[in-house]
Amino acid sequence: MNSLVHMARLGVSLRWRLSSNRLRRRGKHTRRSTILVAASYTVLNAVVLGSARFGSEAAAVKTLTLLMASMALGWVFGPVLIGGVDETIDPTRLALLPLSSTERYIVQLSAAMTGPGPLAATAGLVIGLMVGYTRLGISILVVPLASICAILLMVGAARSLAAALAIAQRSRVGRDFAVLAAAIAGGSLFIVAQLARDVGARADALIKALAWIPLVWPARAINTARRGEGLPAFGWLVASLTLVVALHAAWIWLSHFLLINGERGSQSRQRTNRSTLSGASTRFGAALARQLIYLRRSPNNSVGFLYGTVFGISFAMVQIVQHGAGNGTASAFGILLAMLANLGAVTNVLGFDAGSLWIEVLADGPGRPHIMARQLIALPNLLVPTWLSGVVVGIWTGEWTLVLLVSILAIPIAINVLTFGVVASVLAPAALPDWDNPFGNRQSNEGRGLRLVVIALTGMVSIAVLSAPIFMVVFRSFGYWWLWLLPFGALAYAAVPFGLALLWAGWYLHGKEPDLIEALASRALN
């Protein structure tokens, strides 16, 4: 027992030290804002839940269901989506220590409960539930137990998911399958969220659906206890406890599996057919050929393609959902929004795998050939999701002619996207490792969030401005025979700014290569 207490203390101290070091390294402003956000989150949850004491029964049920569902989703998916936030999530870091499964579990469990996020969430939840949902009777017993259950459920689910994903990523197929599943889940949530925007009955349906998520079962126990229904409350509490045991057992087993079988990258031991950059004989040819190879072999590209395709189709579905199947024009042109899902890949082509940039700099790069090759290779990631969205819209609306026209027009529009990509990539490159974790936000924790938002918004405006003449001419030409010639004209039109942007990029980059390396691969310099 003493040993386990000792391990728990170690876990707490480990996570606390990691969190505080991380905040210290990030600077005063980030430290303050993190503390402020955590404190605000605690107060917000406590106030929202606590105020349920004075509201109606129905409102209290909805509030708790929504809040616990959002908290659970954040807790479970947050560490996976924001890479590197919690180093204690990875059991292999403890692999060399002489710890039993139980001891390792205790270290990880205590660490999992200790960071600023978990502490803020736990404090807000417990305080809010005690104030807002505890009444005389059965709830005095059920509310504290269910609160503990809720926290343990979230921890167990988050850690089991992380371990399961680590196992899935041990093979390329597993990784891509996990990505596809996650993207479909995310895309579905996105569409459902659009549905929920039409408040009222749809929102009620959503809340009812959320209440069935197992991670929200403790909320059901609390809600029934609040109404004084003892038996159902205990039923939900027992169900929640069973789930806690199952999830934590799964976590222990999955962690053990990872330690026994080792964690290996999805790229292990690949032997390829001889291609030697098939047929390339010029600098541009070589750059393009390398990009083509990377399109197949780089996890970032395949993951980007999968995400782009699923979310691209989701964007198109939202158009249908919002405008109805009857409004074919809006839905057909809506497929162009699919390109937004891969905008990030286009606007940072120099930052991708920036650590290797030196090798191109030494070989007289990266100049126009590299930029052009890196941009052109993004075309499949822009166009295929758009065209697949077109198929979905065509099936749904029957507007096949319009979908075909927009699908062809997508090519010049994609060139416009690349034009913006050339400028953004050269002006604001950001280091982007080509790593195997498809779920981590590769630019998170680097203080680049705001910059990414600015680039995305500027991109949307710039692309819209560049593409506006194309749309104006197309809309005025409906019903005329030359409508189908317009995509060719649009292609010639889009090629001009693209060419100018490339010329400018080559001129701008010349002589700035060392600065580029220093900015992108500064860690490699020391």
Added chain:
Amino acid sequence: MENALVANGLVKRFGDKVAVNHLDLAVPRGSWFGIVGPNGAGKTTSIRMIVGLLRPDQGAVVVNGIDVWPDPTEVKRMVGVLPDDLRLFERLTGEELLVYIGLLRRLDRTAVVSRAEQLLDVLGLTNAANDLVADYSTGMRKKIALAAALLHSPSVLILDEPFESVDPVSSKVIVDVLQHYRSSGGTILFSSHVMDTVERLCDQIVIVSSGEVVQSGSIQELTQSSSVRLEDVFIDAVGGPGAQASESLKWLRQP
């Protein structure tokens, strides 16, 4: 003797830290020249400034009579570089990597493919030619990076810790290739903190500590014609440890 490479008063600061402080080098053509120094002495930073990968705050570098800065393009055509931090294109095979680099250097494709095959053969990488670089061991990575540095037959070869983490067999292969390169008139500048290797291979060295040259000369001069070991010269120059381990770590003994 004519110098292949001259660095004058190189300075580089990272924030408050002065990584390189007025470093001077003169590397004779056809020589094997060593930069030695403890970890963090500024060797890698100096090399990066010499090859045009890191802009110096002050100073100048001249390679074959051409000023590296402000436009290092011309010099990059003349030098081959093996950096310490081997970030390569991990998802190319070894052969693809060499062909890619060769084409970027505007070499003829036929020549590139031929040279790549020969280099892979000499460096013992033929069997791994179609494996991804990501799957290479440390020694194989050094060798493929050396092949990339030699591909265009540079007149000056600049190597940062080429023997670090390399097994003796790979190390011998690398030394053989470099000796052949040097015997054909090439100039080699390399950094290391492995004194035996430096003593065995180099004609001249500079000892760098805290970003400054603290001693320089031929191996003969520094070792007083082998009457003292280079390692002792090095430790005298850069300073030894602060405390004796046998005094400080008395607890580190077995019962």
